[in-house]
Amino acid sequence: MATLSIVGTPIGNLEDVTLRALKALAAADTILCEDTRVTKRLLGRHGIDRPTLSYHAHSGAARADLAVAMLREGKSLALVSDAGTPGISDPGAELVARVRRELAGELADGRLKIEAVPGPSALTAALSVAGVPCADFTFFGFLPHKKGRETLFKEIAAMERTAVFYESPHRLMKALGSLVEHIGPAPKRVTVCRELTKVFEEVVAGTAAEARAYFAAAPGKVRGELAIIVSAAGKPDKAGE
Numbered sequence: 001m002a003t004l005s006i007v008g009t010p011i012g013n014l015e016d017v018t019l020r021a022l023k024a025l026a027a028a029d030t031i032l033c034e035d036t037r038v039t040k041r042l043l044g045r046h047g048i049d050r051p052t053l054s055y056h057a058h059s060g061a062a063r064a065d066l067a068v069a070m071l072r073e074g075k076s077l078a079l080v081s082d083a084g085t086p087g088i089s090d091p092g093a094e095l096v097a098r099v100r101r102e103l104a105g106e107l108a109d110g111r112l113k114i115e116a117v118p119g120p121s122a123l124t125a126a127l128s129v130a131g132v133p134c135a136d137f138t139f140f141g142f143l144p145h146k147k148g149r150e151t152l153f154k155e156i157a158a159m160e161r162t163a164v165f166y167e168s169p170h171r172l173m174k175a176l177g178s179l180v181e182h183i184g185p186a187p188k189r190v191t192v193c194r195e196l197t198k199v200f201e202e203v204v205a206g207t208a209a210e211a212r213a214y215f216a217a218a219p220g221k222v223r224g225e226l227a228i229i230v231s232a233a234g235k236p237d238k239a240g241e
Contacts, residue, residue: 002112003076004099006092008085008119011225012197014045016120022046024117028078032067034090038082055079057091064095068102071112078117083225085121089141089166123164126193126227129203133231137162143175150178157182162231169223176212179230183208187233195224 005024010016025031026048032055033039039052055063067077079086079095086092096114106112127134143152143165156163157179167175172192179190191205192215202221204214208230215222 001110002071002074002106004071004096004112004114005076005078005117006086006096006114007078007080007117008121009039009042009080009083010197011083011120011122011125012195012201014042016197017042017046018117018119021117021119022048024115025050025078025080027076029075030070030077032077032079032095034080034082039080050078055091055095059091064098067095068099071099071103072106074111083120083122085119088121088123120197122166122193122196122225122227125196126164126191126229127162129196130191130193130205130229130231132162132189132191132229134162137164139163140165142166142168145171150182153178153182156230157184157186157188159230160232162229164227164229167226167228169226172215172222172226173212175228176208176215179208180212183230189229189231189233191229191231193227193229194221196227198224200224 005028007021007024009021025043028050031039031050031052033052034056036052036054043050055067070077079092081090081092087096099114100107103112123139127137138159138161140152140163143149188208189205190208190211191203192211193203195201204211
């Protein structure tokens, strides 16, 4: 049986990988990677030597064509991103959708399976250490660079549920400035989680203005991967509620 394994990989600390993920990577005929250099560091750390092939947002249709053809031939593929779970704010979802569409017959008669091999996610990692209400939240992924960006900040500021989005270091101060502008006097809590699971992991929480002031005073800390959480200022959800 051909298999497409969607494998979650570490978001920072290379030890944050499951035994099942290592098994799936070692068994794959080819590993589809967002960046082969990043994935090879993980494979080398765990003694895995398998062929890799780049697959990312700029790969184009030809690379997806190749992946579909390999699965049709009975090969097993593992899909990984540079960090976290494929399909969450990366093109992995497009490949899975195409495989489900073009190889529907193989999936139906058992010649092919698509399996989830769960692992780390910056989204859930950030929420787990933020201490904010998260029984009901909205995830925005990476916000657009220009068109519609300020409209989304207005929406986030007005939401009653917790909102989470990813941001790059060079847009962090602009994002915090937009939150200051749109939240205004509302009792909102802003939590910035950076470098999760890495040596310099840090969680900064407060009002939007406080978060902006913190990073303005420490520009050397405006680096690494960032998850930003905007929530009500109340207490976190209680278990069972």
